[in-house]
Amino acid sequence: MTTVAVKPATMAQALTRALRDAMADDPSVHVMGEDVGTLGGVFRVTDGLAKEFGEDRCTDTPLAEAGILGTAVGMAMYGLRPVVEMQFDAFAYPAFEQLISHVSRMRNRTRGAMPLPITIRVPYGGGIGGVEHHSDSSEAYYMATPGLHVVTPATVADAYGLLRAAIASDDPVVFLEPKRLYWSKDNWNPDAPASVEPIGRAVVRRPGRSATLITYGPSVPVCLEAAEAAREEGWDLEVVDLRSLVPFDDETVCASVRRTGRAVVVHESGGFGGPGGEIAARVTERCFHYLEAPVLRVAGFDIPYPPPMLERHHLPGVDRILDAVGRLQWEAES
Amino acid sequence: MTTVAVKPATMAQALTRALRDAMADDPSVHVMGEDVGTLGGVFRVTDGLAKEFGEDRCTDTPLAEAGILGTAVGMAMYGLRPVVEMQFDAFAYPAFEQLISHVSRMRNRTRGAMPLPITIRVPYGGGIGGVEHHSDSSEAYYMATPGLHVVTPATVADAYGLLRAAIASDDPVVFLEPKRLYWSKDNWNPDAPASVEPIGRAVVRRPGRSATLITYGPSVPVCLEAAEAAREEGWDLEVVDLRSLVPFDDETVCASVRRTGRAVVVHESGGFGGPGGEIAARVTERCFHYLEAPVLRVAGFDIPYPPPMLERHHLPGVDRILDAVGRLQWEAES
Amino acid sequence: MTVMEQRGAYRPSPPPAWQPRTDPAPLLPDAEPYRVLGTDAAAKADPGLLRRLYAELVRGRRYNAQATALTKQGRLAVYPSTTGQEACEIAAALALQERDWLFPSYRDTLAAVARGLDPVQALTLLRGDWHTGYDPREHRIAPLSTPLATQLPHAVGLAHAARIKGDDVVALAMVGDGGTSEGDFHEALNFAAVWQAPVVFLVQNNGFAISVPLAKQTAAPSLAHKAVGYGMPGRLVDGNDAVAVHEVLTDAVSRARAGGGPTLIEAITYRIDAHTNADDATRYRADAEVETWRDHDPIALLEHELTERGLLDEAGKQAAKDAAEAMAADLRERMNADPVLDPMDLFAHVYAEPTPQLREQQAQLRAELDAEGDMR
Amino acid sequence: MTVMEQRGAYRPSPPPAWQPRTDPAPLLPDAEPYRVLGTDAAAKADPGLLRRLYAELVRGRRYNAQATALTKQGRLAVYPSTTGQEACEIAAALALQERDWLFPSYRDTLAAVARGLDPVQALTLLRGDWHTGYDPREHRIAPLSTPLATQLPHAVGLAHAARIKGDDVVALAMVGDGGTSEGDFHEALNFAAVWQAPVVFLVQNNGFAISVPLAKQTAAPSLAHKAVGYGMPGRLVDGNDAVAVHEVLTDAVSRARAGGGPTLIEAITYRIDAHTNADDATRYRADAEVETWRDHDPIALLEHELTERGLLDEAGKQAAKDAAEAMAADLRERMNADPVLDPMDLFAHVYAEPTPQLREQQAQLRAELDAEGDMR
Numbered sequence A, B: 001m002t003t004v005a006v007k008p009a010t011m012a013q014a015l016t017r018a019l020r021d022a023m024a025d026d027p028s029v030h031v032m033g034e035d036v037g038t039l040g041g042v043f044r045v046t047d048g049l050a051k052e053f054g055e056d057r058c059t060d061t062p063l064a065e066a067g068i069l070g071t072a073v074g075m076a077m078y079g080l081r082p083v084v085e086m087q088f089d090a091f092a093y094p095a096f097e098q099l100i101s102h103v104s105r106m107r108n109r110t111r112g113a114m115p116l117p118i119t120i121r122v123p124y125g126g127g128i129g130g131v132e133h134h135s136d137s138s139e140a141y142y143m144a145t146p147g148l149h150v151v152t153p154a155t156v157a158d159a160y161g162l163l164r165a166a167i168a169s170d171d172p173v174v175f176l177e178p179k180r181l182y183w184s185k186d187n188w189n190p191d192a193p194a195s196v197e198p199i200g201r202a203v204v205r206r207p208g209r210s211a212t213l214i215t216y217g218p219s220v221p222v223c224l225e226a227a228e229a230a231r232e233e234g235w236d237l238e239v240v241d242l243r244s245l246v247p248f249d250d251e252t253v254c255a256s257v258r259r260t261g262r263a264v265v266v267h268e269s270g271g272f273g274g275p276g277g278e279i280a281a282r283v284t285e286r287c288f289h290y291l292e293a294p295v296l297r298v299a300g301f302d303i304p305y306p307p308p309m310l311e312r313h314h315l316p317g318v319d320r321i322l323d324a325v326g327r328l329q330w331e332a333e334s
Numbered sequence C, D: 001m002t003v004m005e006q007r008g009a010y011r012p013s014p015p016p017a018w019q020p021r022t023d024p025a026p027l028l029p030d031a032e033p034y035r036v037l038g039t040d041a042a043a044k045a046d047p048g049l050l051r052r053l054y055a056e057l058v059r060g061r062r063y064n065a066q067a068t069a070l071t072k073q074g075r076l077a078v079y080p081s082t083t084g085q086e087a088c089e090i091a092a093a094l095a096l097q098e099r100d101w102l103f104p105s106y107r108d109t110l111a112a113v114a115r116g117l118d119p120v121q122a123l124t125l126l127r128g129d130w131h132t133g134y135d136p137r138e139h140r141i142a143p144l145s146t147p148l149a150t151q152l153p154h155a156v157g158l159a160h161a162a163r164i165k166g167d168d169v170v171a172l173a174m175v176g177d178g179g180t181s182e183g184d185f186h187e188a189l190n191f192a193a194v195w196q197a198p199v200v201f202l203v204q205n206n207g208f209a210i211s212v213p214l215a216k217q218t219a220a221p222s223l224a225h226k227a228v229g230y231g232m233p234g235r236l237v238d239g240n241d242a243v244a245v246h247e248v249l250t251d252a253v254s255r256a257r258a259g260g261g262p263t264l265i266e267a268i269t270y271r272i273d274a275h276t277n278a279d280d281a282t283r284y285r286a287d288a289e290v291e292t293w294r295d296h297d298p299i300a301l302l303e304h305e306l307t308e309r310g311l312l313d314e315a316g317k318q319a320a321k322d323a324a325e326a327m328a329a330d331l332r333e334r335m336n337a338d339p340v341l342d343p344m345d346l347f348a349h350v351y352a353e354p355t356p357q358l359r360e361q362q363a364q365l366r367a368e369l370d371a372e373g374d375m376r
C-alpha cells in the first residue's frame, strides 16, 4: 500500500464537503440562510454550493432569522431536509421562538407524525477578536430545550462526520461550529471516503490516569494543551471530548471519571447556569463514591462576552485549567 | 395591642398591590403589555391600574412581545421604569433577542452609563391545566444570561416584597410568577404596611436536621408538604426557598447543607440543563466534605410540557421527593 | 483635483438603480370591503354554492355552540369560539383543493372541521388531550398554532417546498388581526413575496385581540394595506359575506396555483362570543356593539339571499338544522367519554429514538405506575 | 325560528365597523425619489446649507478613508464604510436638534461623528475596545446597534417616553435595507404609528445586505411603500442628494415634533466600498455597477451645484479638504496608541452591584493578574 501525502484540510473545508456530499446524496437537502449563496457564507462554509446545486438548493434568504427557521419548518413539513445557517451565535436569538415553540416540539406535538429533520448550523464561541454579539456561547439555551440534539465538533474529521450525521438525523440538530477552529487543520484527507460519526458518543481524546478533563468544541484543543503542560506537574490527564451535549454520553464520561476519581469540566460558556453545572451534577450523581474531590468547573466568567481586547482574560486557558486540577485535593492521596 | 382578623389575600392581589404602590410612589413606573389595561391582564394582576393611573401609565400594547420589550428599553433609556407583562411563559420567547442582546447587556455595554431598570413579569410553570405553550418553566434560559436578575416568589408576602424590590432595582429583573400560586392565600394583610424584600436572599421555610430540600417558586409548597409527610419516615427535612436564582444565595444554601449533610434540589423545570444542575454542582463544590450522599435532583422530565391530562405525571410531587430523599444513602448512618 | 473634476462635468441624474420594481396601484385594496350579498352581484352567485355555504354555516354555528357547551361540562379545557366568523372559517376550507394545505391558528378548529376533519380530532388539544389529535400530513392541516403568527412562515416554507418539488399545491394561512403585529407576520409575508410562494394569507379582523381593539393594534387604513409593502396584492372583503369571502379566497388560491404569487386578504368580521369561555367580554366592550353586528350576521345574510331567490324554504332550513343537530349530538356523545392517554407517550416522541436520559426517566415513570397499580 | 326571522327582514349592509381609519393616498410615496440637486428646485437651496453640507461630506469621506486605512494598520478590528452614503449620514445628523436622539446602526459611526461625537469615541467598539465609547445620555446617541433593526423599537420607546414626559424630543432611527426584513422593523413601525410617537425612520437602501441584493430582500415597489401598512407617511428620496435628504428629514422631524407622528423615509443610495474591510465585494457584484454610482456621487452632486451657482471656488475646496485632512491626521494619531483597558472592568458594570458570584470571579482574576505581575 502506498501512502499518499495528505494535504491538510481545515474544519471549514470539511464542513463544506459534508454539505456538498449530503446535497449530492439526497436531493431533499436544502441549504438556506443569509449570504450562503453567491458569497458562500461569511465563513465560506457554503462556498460553491449555489453554483453546483442551483439557488433553489442553496438559497440567499431575506435578512430575518425567525423567517429563515420558520420557513425551514414548513419546508421540512413538506419533506425537505433544510440546513439552516445562522450567521453568528447572537443572531440566532431572533429565531428563538420558532426554535423552542416549534422546531423542538413538532414531532412530539404530532405524536411522531411530523418530524422536523432540520439542521441549524450556528458558528459559536469567541477567541476570534469579534466585536459584541459575534462571540456568544449559547449552548446552555439549546441544552435546556428538550427535542433538540446539540452537537459540536472539535476536530476536522468530526466536523465532517457529525455534520453528515446531523443532516441525516430525522430530528432537529443544533450544530454548533466553534468559530476559532474553522481554520484549524489536521491530517484529514478531504478526498478520501469519510465516515459519518454517530451522534451521542463522547470520545477520549487523550487517555490519562490522574484526572479527567470533560470538555467540547473550542475548549478541546485547550484541554489537550493543558494535559501536555500538566505532565510537568506530574499529572496524567485524560481528556474527554463530549461532541454531543444532547444526547449526553454518561457512559463514556462516567467510565473515565470512575477510573481517574477526579474531574474538571471546561467550557467557554459562562459558568453560572451553563453546561458545566449539568455535567458536574450528573457525574457526581453517578460517581459520588469514586470521587476524591468535587467535580470542578473552569468556564467563562458570568459576564456578557467581553470586547476583543479583553477576551483573553475571559476565555478558560491552560493556566486556569491547571489551577483547577491543582485544587482537586491531591493531599488526600499522599 | 388588639389583633384584627386579617382577611387572607391571594398572591395575585399582593402583586396588584405591589404594582399600585410602586406606581403611586414613583411616577416613572409604567406598566405595559398585552391586555394589561382595560382587561386588567388575563390573570387580573394589573386590574384597576389603567383606571387609577391612566392609559399612559398602564398601556395595552400591540400584540408583539419583541416590540413590547424593545420599546420598554427605549423608555428606560429616557428615564422611565417600565414593568412589562409577558402574557405567558412561552410568549416571552419572541422577545428573546431584545432580552439577551440588549436588556441584559445595556448597562455593561455603556460602562454603567445606561442602566435599564426594567421588570419583566412572566407567569410561569404548570399545574393549571393549560394547553400547550401555557405552562413552560423557562428559568434556565434566564439564569444562563448574565446581566439579568431572576426572582420568583413562593408566598403572598414575598410576591409583594420581591416585586417591589424588582421594580425598585436599577437592573433588569425577570420576575417569574408561579401561575398555580396566583390564587394561593396566606395571612398577609393587604391593608397593612408591607415590607420590601431584598433580592438575593434565600430563606429557610422550614428548619430540619436530616436533609435539605432546595427549591423555589411553585415547588415550595410541594416541598413543605413532602417535609410533613417525611416525618412519618423519621426524616426531619429542611426546606430552603431560594426566592432569587440570580443572584444566588450560596451562604444560606450551603449553611443548610453543611448542617444536614444531604440535599435534594426540587423544581418543575426539566432536569437536563435546568437550574438543578447549577445548584447541585455549586453546592457540591462548596460542601463536598460535608456531603453524605450526592446532591440529588427531582425535576420535570426532559420533555416538552405535557398536555393537561398528563401533567400530573410530569410535575415533581411528594412521592418523587420522598423517593429521592430515600436514596440519600441513609445506610451509611446506621 | 476634486471628485467632480476627476469625472468631468455632468448633469446630475436620478440614482442609477432607481426603477420602481412593481406598480403599486394594483396591489392596493379597494376602499370598501368587497361584498356580494346585498349587492346586484348576488344574483349571479351559483345556487349550489349558496346552498352548500348555508348548510356549512348552520353546522358551523352549531359546532361553536356545542363546543362552548362542552367547556361548561368540563369536557373541553378551553374553547375559542368563532360564532359570527363562520363565513371566514368555512370559506377558507372550501376554497382549497384536497392537495392544498391549511395552516390554522388556535381559533380555527372550525375551518379544520369544515375541511372534513373529525371534530373530536380537531378538539383534541383543547380537550387537554394530546397536543395534536390528527396526522397533519394525512389531512393537510397543520397543527393548530397557539403562538400567534408563528404558523405563517411555516405555510410559506411548505408552499415554497411544494413549488420546488413541482407540485401545484397552495397553502392557506390564517391569522387574527392581533397576530398581524407580530414580527413573524412580517417575515412570512416578505419571504412569500420574495419567493413568489403559492400562499394565501387570510387575516380575520374580528375587531379584537382578546380585549385590545383594533385601534390600539394598528393605525393603518386597513390591514390589507400592508400587502403593498411586500409587493403582493391586498384584498379587503366583508368577512361575514360567505359568498364574497369564498370568491376572494378562490381567486387568490387560483392565482397562487398558477404561479402568480401570494395574496393578503383582510376579512372584516366580528367575534360575537367572548375571547374564550374563560374571558369576560363585558370588561372591554359594550353589548350595543355586539348587537350592531348581529344585524350583519353571516347566516342571516345568506338566508336573506337564499330566501329572496327562492332557494331556501322551511324544509331546507330544517334539513340544515337537522344535519347540524346530528353533528352536535355525535360530538357531544363522543366527547362525553374520558379519553385514555398512555403516560408512557410522554417519552415516545420527543426524539425519533429516546435518548439514554429519557430512557431512564421512562423507566422511572414505568416503575411508579407499576407501583401505583400494585397499590390499587 | 331561523336567525333571520328572529331579527326581522333587513337589507344586508356593509359591516358596521367599517370606516377606513385613515386616507391611504397621502401616505404613499411618490413614484420617483425626491431630488433637489440637478432640478430647478436647487436654485432655491440656501447657500449656507449647501456649503455646510459640502464641508461635512468632504470630511465624512475622508473619515471613511481614514477608518478603512486604520483596519489595515490593525488599529481597528473591522470597519463598515459609508463611502457613497455620506449624504444620508450627514443629513441625519444635521436634521436633528441638540435635544433629539439618534439611534445609529452598526454602520452609522459617521452620523454620530457628524453630530459632534469624537471619532475616537465613535470607533471605540470597532477598535476592539469597550462596547460603547461614549455616554449615550450625554450625546443623545444610542449605542451603535449590531443586531439589525433591534434599535428601532428603542427609538420608538424613547420618543414615546419623551412625549409622555412632555419633552418635545424627536428620535431618528437608522436602518439598512436588509434590516427592514427583520421582525423588529415591523414591530417598531407599528408601535410608533399606534402611539403616534415622534420618531423618524431612515432606511438607507444601499442596494445590499452584505452580498444579498435588494431584489432578494423584498419584492415591494419600494421600501417606502411599507409605511402605508402602518398608517404613516412613506417618503422616497435620492439618498445621494444631500439637500433632498436634509429637507425630507427636516420635514419629518418637524412633523414628529409637532405631534404629527412618525415617518418612514427610504433613501436610495449605494455602498461604494465592500461591506466591511473583511468583505470581498467582487464575489457578488460587478465593478461596472459600482462605476455607474460613481457618476451619481453625493459630493460630486453638491460640487456641481455649488460651482454652477458660484458658491465654491478652488480656495473653498481646498479649505474643505484641509479641514478633512486635519480631522484625519488627528484621528490617525490618536488611534495610533494602544488603549489601556482595565480587565477588572469586566465585572464592574454587569449589575449595579456585582453579585456574590461575580465578586468571587473578580477576586480570581485579580489574583491571576497579580501573579502575572509578580512574574514579570
Ligand SMILES: Cc1ncc(C[n+]2csc(CCOP(=O)(O)OP(=O)(O)O)c2C)c(N)n1
Binding pocket: B034, B063, B087, B091, B094, C107, C146, C147, C148, C175, C176, C177, C178, C179, C180, C206, C208, C209, C210, C271, C275
Ligand atoms: C406569541 C403569542 N403571544 C401572546 C399570545 C396570547 N394570546 C392568545 S390569543 C391572543 C389574542 C389574539 O388576537 P387575534 O390575533 O386578533 O386573534 P383572535 O383571538 O381575535 O382570533 C393572545 C394575545 C399567544 N398565543 N401567542
Ligand SMILES: Cc1ncc(C[n+]2csc(CCOP(=O)(O)OP(=O)(O)O)c2C)c(N)n1
Binding pocket: A034, A063, A087, A091, A094, D107, D146, D147, D148, D175, D176, D177, D178, D179, D180, D206, D208, D209, D210, D271, D275
Ligand atoms: C439580527 C442580525 N442578523 C444578522 C446580522 C449580520 N449582519 C451584519 S450586517 C448584515 C447586513 C446588513 O444589511 P443592511 O441592513 O442592508 O445594512 P448595510 O450593511 O447595507 O448598511 C448582516 C446580515 C446582524 N448583525 N444582526
Ligand SMILES: [Mg+2]
Binding pocket: C176, C177, C178, C204, C205, C206, C207, C208, C209, C210
Ligand atoms: Mg382578533
Ligand SMILES: [Mg+2]
Binding pocket: D176, D177, D178, D204, D205, D206, D207, D208, D209, D210
Ligand atoms: Mg444595505
